[in-house]
Amino acid sequence: MELSKNYLPAATEEKWYQHWLHQKYFNSSIDDRPAYTVVIPPPNVTGVLHMGHTLNETVQDILVRKARVSGFNACWVPGSDHASIATESKVVQMLKEKGIDKSTLSREAFLEYAFEWKEKYGGIIYHQIAKLGCSVDWDRTTFTMDDHYYKAVIKVFVDLYNKGLIYRGARMINWDPAAKTALSDEEVEYKELQGKLYHLRYQLANDIEPLSGQYITIATQRPETIMGDTAICVNPSDERYAHLKGLFAIVPLINKKVPLIFDEYVDPTFGTGALKVTPAHDINDYNLGLKHQLEVVDTLNADGTLSAAAQIYVGEDRFAARKKIIIELNEKGYLLKEEEYTTRLGYSQRSGAVVEPRISTQWFVKMKEMAEPALKAVVDGDVKIHPGDKFLATYKYWLENVKDWCISRQLWWGQQIPAWYAPDGSLVVAETREEAFDQFKMQNVQCSIEEVIQDEDVLDTWFSSWLWPMEVFKGISNPEDNKEIEYYYPTSVLVTGQDIIFFWVARMIMAGMHYNHQKPFSDVYFTGMVRDKQGRKMSKSLGNSPDLLDLIDKYGADAVRFGIMISSPAGNDLLFDEASLEQGRNFNNKLWNALKLVKMWQGRTSTGIANESGNTSQINPNETSQFAIQWFQNRLNKARTDLESLYSQFRLSEGLKNIYSLIWDDFCSWYLEWVKPGFEQPIDNAVYEKTVFFFEELMQILHPFMPFITEEIYHLLAEQKDDLCVKQFTSIPAADSGIIEEGELLKQVITALRDARIKNQVKPKDVIQLHIQTQQPEVYKPIENILAKQVNANAIFYTNETIANTIVVAVEKDKFYIESELQIDTAALKAELLKDLEHQQNFREAVNKKLNNERFVLNAKPEVVDFERKKLSDAEARIKVLTESLSNF
């Protein structure tokens, strides 16, 4: 079969993915093996995979594929998240483009559109996950709004309510005036910008009348909220204002009289030291209001326009009203000055609107008692975080200072809150309308079942995702006699971004500890954030986030996986650069070309010693290959052992680097060159088979990282009865470090001789004779042929004395003389040797200094001292060799 010049990924990837699916390799069902379970962090159903997902999915696939071939029953559950706010705002946008206003639709009609949208776009992410080669069990695909999942969420709400862990309350929350919904603290993003601080004067009054000519000046960024003022506050220790006790201030424009209050909260050094208190529109003012029992006047509507309570500019948008109010305040002499001021404003992560602090009735989860077991699980090491030291402190701090979780959202897309209201306003919480009605009856509330009204709001998306590791196995909706949850839970490892440690990771641990009395996963692997080359966060608005499918088209999925993994140690941010994908593609070609070489040998094998290389030849060429084979076998064993250890530490990029270098350098550059027969010469059959075997083993260890090309090459190398995808790793024989060291020596000699050839202008084609002066010729005998071939020598001799008119090279304790027809540049050669000698002498000095230090010899471990002595004697031997060589000049 003719192999293409370069590796062509597209068709290969499609072919193998279909084959794996067809063989049901990714499907998991309960059996006797231990389970290795991973649940995918469900991406937003309407989203596309960005580079962050690509990294996450690749990491998970590597771990899952590795587990699958290491005796585990690997189960990777895919799925997606309904992402209430993000999806709803996309659907609203889509409807708007069609000329449909959401407010004209019934809830049912809107949800129909939303599900249609989900069907249409929800498949995109699954397609991308498949393209990347992810070995997920597609039969287990779960969506957070699936029937059983929906029921589970409702069930948990009712259960927590009955346990007193969910309550309804009026609270200051973050309000998104564009999406008209409450946001959790985590959904608010703060941005710094240049604002203005307006100094306004309020006339003072006693309880009867205004005090003419007496004012107090406050500073505010939000003059449009003055109509909501219900007090002016100063610090009790502030002497400037001490005399104002018992007085009132008159709010400009609306002439409302509000009391002056005193509280430590006010910073006398900020602004004027006097603060207007607007409990309805500022979280701190709200708290002050609670403390001093102030009236709450909400001057804004849900959409951010001024409400009737504002009295003026009613119905105008808050920002438009601000401009007009500033003008009016100025005209009427209330505005004393404007000051430039840098402030931080909260923006909705979803809609981008400026968030408005607002009082409203919302549902909350009490976090304190749920947090305790979740904290303990991590602190005790039951759940291990990687990299640990980096995130443990953050996790602890958040859980120790956790605040109640606002879980209601004023949306339609999501699980509707199972709270029911009777016409008289009484409230019950129940899974169904019928149950709610029964409860009302028991409470003697008079109503018909049709009159029962369900809460309009839906639940926060995270209130469904926190059940993910359990409910994908129906552990919540069907907890009794559920073999699946017993077998697959707790899951093995969770791979996710560090940015959702609170949103999701902590809450999953809480839910898991609460409902299963078990951790949801044993290990958490945090990937870093993917940034662009300049270190900027990848984002749509910057346009610096490449399209995954384009990248796969351009480089192939294996190259994308390689590129994203090669430079992403756990928890560290990763600067994404297409150059690393190029490196991945080049690596594919390297593998492909090695395959072409080995395939050339197929059918050109011979047995025994027929291989007549002709040059040096007291040595059996087969014996030479024996060295190469033994060396590589041990090198491979060593690498595999190292790799296992890296896997157990989740140091995957390190592992990939090791395999890359093992294949490119040790296998291709050294081993294949060593066993390569001469031009049009046959290769020994045993050597050929061993080479194929090594190649297969290399493909096997690389397979979790680059599944497609490895499976392809594995099958092209030989007729195979199995597939790499499920071929089990064998146990690793111990590596013989002696032969590995011998190989290192050989490499070192070859490199030194090649270097000497180049420095002395010996052309690659010029043939040389090599003379070796050594105490241990037996070391070189078995590798003579390799050495000769690699340095283009046609003969190797052993000598006990200096050879004149040659290039001298010293390696370790041995000397090598390169004899060629060329004129030797003795001056350059001498300089080279002198440089080496100086280096060695300096080195000897350093070691000597150490050994002459009595305290070192006394205190250091004996093996360290011994090692220093060996270093010294080695250095001295080399100095002797160099000095001898130099004496010939």
Next chain:
RNA sequence: GGGAGCAUAGCUCAGUUGGUUUAGAGCAUCUGCCUUACAAGCAGAGGGUCCGCGGUUCGAACCCGUGUGCUCCCACCA
């Protein structure tokens, strides 16, 4: 304001409880090669005050202190 982390070659990073031949890799750079697997390649090479200062130690890239610079998280002062 509170907390965490990082600083090693031009760039991105390894360096596993302080000693392992006076610091390693990939990419980039330079030199020479179209050598019958591979120019998306081969063979070589150069390149570092391990951020500054101080300390602990026989010995520090590694431990401690301190300064500087960067990053992230939390809290959100009108």
